[in-house]
Amino acid sequence: MTNPVEAWHIDHSYFSRLLALLRKELDAFHSGGEPNLELMLDIISYLRDYSDDMHHPREDIAFACMARRCPDLALVLARLAQEHRVIAQAGEKLRSLLNAVQNDTVVSRGEIEIAAATYLVYYGNHIAKEEEDVLPRAAEALTAEDWEAVSKAVPHRHDPVFGGDGDERYRVLRRHIALEA
Numbered sequence: 001m002t003n004p005v006e007a008w009h010i011d012h013s014y015f016s017r018l019l020a021l022l023r024k025e026l027d028a029f030h031s032g033g034e035p036n037l038e039l040m041l042d043i044i045s046y047l048r049d050y051s052d053d054m055h056h057p058r059e060d061i062a063f064a065c066m067a068r069r070c071p072d073l074a075l076v077l078a079r080l081a082q083e084h085r086v087i088a089q090a091g092e093k094l095r096s097l098l099n100a101v102q103n104d105t106v107v108s109r110g111e112i113e114i115a116a117a118t119y120l121v122y123y124g125n126h127i128a129k130e131e132e133d134v135l136p137r138a139a140e141a142l143t144a145e146d147w148e149a150v151s152k153a154v155p156h157r158h159d160p161v162f163g164g165d166g167d168e169r170y171r172v173l174r175r176h177i178a179l180e181a
């Protein structure tokens with residue numbers, strides 16, 4: 001079985017790959033090209049449905065355990081937990097704008113660019129902070145009971161994009177990821 005910090009890091013590497021793909025579409029958008037809306041929506045839907053509903057609730061439990069064991073990190077952990085709520089809200093905002101475009105509602109390019117760029121920067125910094133300040137300390141500080149609590153934070157769900165037999169729903173996204181590899 002993969003050790004929990006390694007699994008945590010692997011999740012981050014998956015999310016970073018998706019953020020990089022989203023960045024590419026945003027760049028196309030910015031230079032006046034036609035972004036792949038379906039791909040952008042798939043990325044944001046995966047991050048909303050898997051990361052926000054699986055990864056972040058687990059981290060919230062890990063952070064609570066760490067705050068008890070590493071009081072010097074309490075403020076950093078509280079901010080990161082707060083950022084989970086901001087990321088969820090910023091993701092939903094971006095998803096609704098992209099949905100509106102797909103449904104032929106007039107949305108300004110500027111509004112989508114700002115929402116996407118905000119999401120990318122915020123999420124990228126969030127992951128970098130966790131990788132730098134939290135994961136190395138978690139590896140030292142969390143106990144077997146803590147990890148047990150983390151794994152039980154939410155019912156396990158199959159990763160529909162990176163989890164082996166990917167979900168048909170994310171066929172297009174998985175094809176793009178394979179091309180990037």
Ligand SMILES: [Fe+2]
Pocket residue numbers: 056059080084126130
């Ligand atoms: Fe997080």
Ligand SMILES: [Fe+2]
Pocket residue numbers: 012055059127130
């Ligand atoms: Fe994370």
